[in-house]
Amino acid sequence: MSTGPGAGQEVQTENVTVAEGGVAEITCRLHQYDGSIVVIQNPARQTLFFNGTRALKDERFQLEEFSPRRVRIRLSDARLEDEGGYFCQLYTEDTHHQIATLTVLVAPENPVVEVREQAVEGGEVELSCLVPRSRPAAVLRWYRDRKELKGVSSGQENGKVWSVASTVRFRVDRKDDGGIVICEAQNQALPSGHSKQTQYVLDVQYSPTARIHASQAVVREGDTLVLTCAVSGNPRPNQIRWNRGNESLPERAEAVGETLTLPGLVSADNGTYTCEASNKHGHARALYVLVVYDPGAVVEAQTSVPYAIVGGILALLVFLIICVLVGMVWCSVRQKGSYLTHEASGLDEQGEAREAFLNGSDGHKRKEEFFI
Numbered sequence: 001m002s003t004g005p006g007a008g009q010e011v012q013t014e015n016v017t018v019a020e021g022g023v024a025e026i027t028c029r030l031h032q033y034d035g036s037i038v039v040i041q042n043p044a045r046q047t048l049f050f051n052g053t054r055a056l057k058d059e060r061f062q063l064e065e066f067s068p069r070r071v072r073i074r075l076s077d078a079r080l081e082d083e084g085g086y087f088c089q090l091y092t093e094d095t096h097h098q099i100a101t102l103t104v105l106v107a108p109e110n111p112v113v114e115v116r117e118q119a120v121e122g123g124e125v126e127l128s129c130l131v132p133r134s135r136p137a138a139v140l141r142w143y144r145d146r147k148e149l150k151g152v153s154s155g156q157e158n159g160k161v162w163s164v165a166s167t168v169r170f171r172v173d174r175k176d177d178g179g180i181v182i183c184e185a186q187n188q189a190l191p192s193g194h195s196k197q198t199q200y201v202l203d204v205q206y207s208p209t210a211r212i213h214a215s216q217a218v219v220r221e222g223d224t225l226v227l228t229c230a231v232s233g234n235p236r237p238n239q240i241r242w243n244r245g246n247e248s249l250p251e252r253a254e255a256v257g258e259t260l261t262l263p264g265l266v267s268a269d270n271g272t273y274t275c276e277a278s279n280k281h282g283h284a285r286a287l288y289v290l291v292v293y294d295p296g297a298v299v300e301a302q303t304s305v306p307y308a309i310v311g312g313i314l315a316l317l318v319f320l321i322i323c324v325l326v327g328m329v330w331c332s333v334r335q336k337g338s339y340l341t342h343e344a345s346g347l348d349e350q351g352e353a354r355e356a357f358l359n360g361s362d363g364h365k366r367k368e369e370f371f372i
Contacts, residue, residue: 011090013100019189020106020135024075025064028088028098033068037091040073043084043102049073080104080135080160106135106161107189113181113200120281121174121206129166129183129198136187137162143182144170174206177234207282208233210275219265220293227260227288229275237277237284244271265292 010031018024028040040049047055052066065072075082085099108131119125129151131138137157142149151168166183179202186195208231215226229240242255250269254261262269273288 010092011088011096011098013086013088013098015101015103017103017105018075018078020078020080020104022078024078024082024102026073026075026086026100026102028071028100030069030071030090033090034092035068038066038071039087039089039091040071041087041089042082043086045087048086075102078102078104080106083160104135105187105189106133108134108138108164108185108187108196110196111140111183111185111198113183113198115200115203119172119176119202119204121172121204123172124169125172125202125204126167126169127181127183127200129168129185131164131185131196133161134164134185134187135161135189138164138185138187140164140166141184141186142166142168143184144179149181172202172204174204174234176202177204177206178202203234205234205279205281208237208277208279208284210277210284210286212273212275212286212288214288218293219290220295221266223265223292224261224263225265225290227262227273227275229258229260229277229286231258231275231277231284233277233279233281233284235279237279239277241276243274243276245274247271262290267292267294 010033012029012031014027016024016026026040028038030038037051038049039047039051041047042056048058048061049055049063049066049071052063052071054061054063060076062074062076063071064074071088083102083104085101087097087099089095089097112130112132114128114130116126116128127142129140129142131140137155140151140153142151149168149170151166153164153166155162155164157163164185168181181200181202182197183200184195184197190196211230213228213230215228216223219225227242229242231237231240240258242249242253242260244250249255249260250262252263254263258275260273260275270290270292273290274285276283276285278284
């Protein structure tokens with residue numbers, strides 16, 4: 001608020017701040033008004049109102065109140081050129097005047113976010129954020145995954161407004177593709193707690209990947225199998241090739257884009273099937289091994305298994321019996337040989353005893369010792 005010198009001042013004004021495009025009210029307070037002439041002028045000293053009568057044909061200015069206590073005018077769609085001092089003059093014996101200063105702020109528009117060059121997996125991306133008009137200069141901030149990124153800002157004053165820019169750099173991977181980066185602009189022209197934001201969707205290019213999904217886990221003769229090649233990549237591969245090892249695809253096979261359909265399966269369709277995809281960043285290949293089961297062969301194999309087991313058990317029993325018989329014969333022969341040997345030894349001993357008896361007492365002692 002500004003006041004004139006002296007206790008008898010008869011005019012008071014208040015400074016006003018408004019955002020561009022907003023509404024401002026300029027008030028002149030009167031004291032000891034005696035009906036004298038009141039004039040309100042714009043910063044160019046053009047008379048807007050003379051004693052309540054419009055003097056300037058600018059419909060954006062409207063007289064809201066004219067009374068012995070105050071004069072109030074209303075300015076709509078405020079512009080930068082409206083900024084300056086508005087004179088409230090009271091013509092009495094001594095002319096009194098006060099100046100109400102109007103300040104026009106410029107809120108930032110939505111920032112413009114651009115990428116310097118195409119982002120590729122494993123490299124760095126550089127983003128720039130520009131706010132061409134603001135007053136005062138806007139403050140720019142970067143956010144990613146709800147975390148603030150450190151950017152580098154610069155500004156340039158163009159007349160009454162500022163042009164502000166900020167850049168940020170960070171490394172990217174394939175998982176960052178589709179991520180959101182936000183540039184936020186704030187200044188005093190915006191309501192408290194408000195800001196202007198622009199979201200930038202990251203476009204990160206990377207080599208493709210491929211994986212084959214089968215419509216069923218077990219396939220039998222006569223079934224229809226559908227193989228799907230799930231491909232990812234940026235840019236997305238626009239062509240997928242199907243192959244079967246070193247052989248050509250079955251004549252019945254239908255390859256359409258990501259799907260390969262094999263109707264009426266037979267064992268001759270067995271093999272390793274591949275799908276291939278590529279983009280300018282690389283190549284991907286996926287494998288699927290097809291084994292077609294013949295129900296008849298499976299049943300025959302299952303029924304032949306018990307006979308094989310029984311045959312094996314019988315062979316084992318025969319082998320064990322033969323081993324037992326051989327062991328018994330060997331033991332028998334060993335025992336008989338030992339008996340004959342002891343018997344012969346006994347005959348020899350009896351001969352020696354008889355000879356000792358015929359030769360006398362010494363021999364008799366030997367005989368006793370022998371028999372003992």
